[in-house]
Structure formats: structure tokens, C-alpha cells
Amino acid sequence: MVIRWQGVAIVGSVVAATVIPAGPASAWVDSRCGLWTATASYRHASGLSSVYITANVDAKGLWNSNSDVNFVPAASGQTEKVYMTAYNVWSADYDGLWTADDCNANGHSIGTVNVMLNRVYTDSYSSSGKKQVMVHELGHAIGLGHTGSASCSGQPIMYGSSDRYFTCGHIAPQTDDINGANALV
Template sequence: MTALTKPLRRLLVATLTLVAALAVIVLPQSPASAWARIPGGCESPTTAVKWSDQTGGGNYGSPAHAAIASWEATSTPLSFQLVGDGTHHLAVNKTNFGADDEYAGIIYTSVGTRLPTCSGTGAPWPVKITAFLNTAYTDGYPAQGKQSVYAHEIGHFLGLGHTGVGPCVSYPLMLSGYATRYGSCGIYAPRSDDINGINGIY
């Protein structure tokens, strides 16, 4: 009886160990840990963000305001105040960078440099940031498509980098690539992973 019990016990332990190992391999990454910081680690200097609308209104003003509102509606410490006196931390704008520029949206500093370096991860942007839409692409986008790009670029200003755990139901706003993010998945506002990221940063 004892001779039979030990092999069975060993087999049971081996089976349970194998099942546990397979669970680690097969189970997806927790959405709470999927978000990433932007390269360089910069972030907004404050959660009370002052922003400036430099779009000139028209077909770009409403999507820009909707993008800001989508971030303000999240369960995070963020708040946004529209200002016109030059005291802003973030501006939203549009320009034609041409089709040679592969991006529908981009963040620039007020001195025209992409992604300036910070003094370290968690440090504020050293200068004012402008979230641009490249009209060479975005003139053909619907309003929610423009909102998707603005909201994505605002996420970069807030400190979030590109990430994505699919399929559509779990993709974040910070997924790189308009064609999948909005074109296929219809994402135009922050989702749970993006919110987790902001709460992780601030």
C-alpha cells in the first residue's frame, strides 16, 4: 500500500506543478500592469493642467475640446482649465507636416523639438508642449477620429507611452496606430489601462 501511495503522490504533485506552470504561460498580462511610460519619462508638471486651444476652431476645435473632456471625465486626479493668456502647460493645434511624416499626431515642444529629455523618470516636461494633428492625414478623418488622435497625444503629454494588449475590447487609447485604434476598434477616449497608467503616474 505504501509503495503505491508514493508514486501516486508524486504523479499528483507533478501534474499540479505542470498545470500551474501552464497557467502562468497562457494567462494574459494583467491590464493593470500593461501601461507604459513615454520614453524619457516626462510627465505633466501638474494634475491641474492649463491648456490652450490653438486649432482655430472649425473641424478641429470641437474634437480637441472633446479629447480634453474625455480625459477630465476619467477617475483620475486630472483637471483641465482652458486659458488664453500664455500660462498653459499644453496647447492643441494642427498643421500640415506633409504625407512624408508618418504620424497623424505628434507632440512638440514650444521650441519645435520632439520629445525633449527630462531630468529623470517622473520629471516634468522642461518646456510647454503642443499636441499637433497632421492635417495631411487628419483632414480626411471624422470628428471622433480627430478626437482619437488628440486624446492619444494628450496621453503622451501626461506621460503615457505606446502600449496595447488586444483584441479591440481591451486595447487602450495609447495603442500606436490610428488604423487599428480608431479605424478598426473605434477607440477615441481613455480606457481602463490608460486610467490605470495615469493613476500609477500621479
């Protein structure tokens, strides 16, 4: 089954979703399949260019240093929980997306979560621009949904538009994002 939510495809079956209150955060959990775990292994796609690897490493580092989430490299022979890549998707109107292979009855990912940057847009972004898209998409992988407003004051990285960066200059998880992530793990 494929579920489409704001341009994002989720592959798998979702029987039920668990909503966990995020305390003081409004970066809400939705019915999408998230990791909902404090430690998650990751792997980069083979052949991924160094500029995208740097953006991915920096993005996971921002979550690691600012929240209770810990992304760690997958060990040799281990199946990763997060697979980071970049593709050209000409027909899409988004600069990043994530998909989950499969979800359990609680809405937790039981497979690999794929996090992708759309090179059609991001090839022209600065390194910070690429990084903020990956930080945002990793937030979805954690289990956070879109939230916030167009006002730059207090706008979370989980705001649904890249104006979070191009207008407001946000690259890292903000307080709301961190509170939401910590509530999930």
C-alpha cells in the same frame, strides 16, 4: 537636443528619466518628457478651425471625466502647459504628435507641451476620428507611452496605431490608460 522616438520629436534636454510604476496598468511611462501633474492649463492655436477646437475640447473632456487628470483653459496672460494645434506635415507618416520644449532631471516638462494633429491625414477623419487622435496625443503629454496589442479586447487608446479607432472603434481612454494616467498624477 532633439530626440526622435517612433516618429515623434522631443525638443529639449533630458538629463534623466523617472519611471513611475503604473500599478495594474501597462500604459508605461518612458523617457519622454510628460506633464505628470493632475492639473494642466491648455490653449488652442489662434486661427484653429472649429472642427479641431471641438476635437481638442472633447478629447481633454474625456481625460477630465475618466481620470484624475484635469485640463483647464489657460488664464489670460498665463503660459499654457499644453498647446493644441493642427498642421500639414506632408512628409510625415503619423496623424498626430507631441513635443515638449524642455524637461527637468526627473523627466517632467518644465515648458509647454505641444500637441498636434497632422491635417494631411486628419482633415479626412470624422469628428470622432480627430478626437481619438487628440485623446492619444494628450495621453503622451500626460506621460504615457505606446502599449497594447492589435486585439481590440482591452486595447488602450495608447495603442501605437490608429487601428485603435479604425478597427476597434476606441475614442476614449480605456481602463489601462486611466490607470496609467492616475498613477502618474
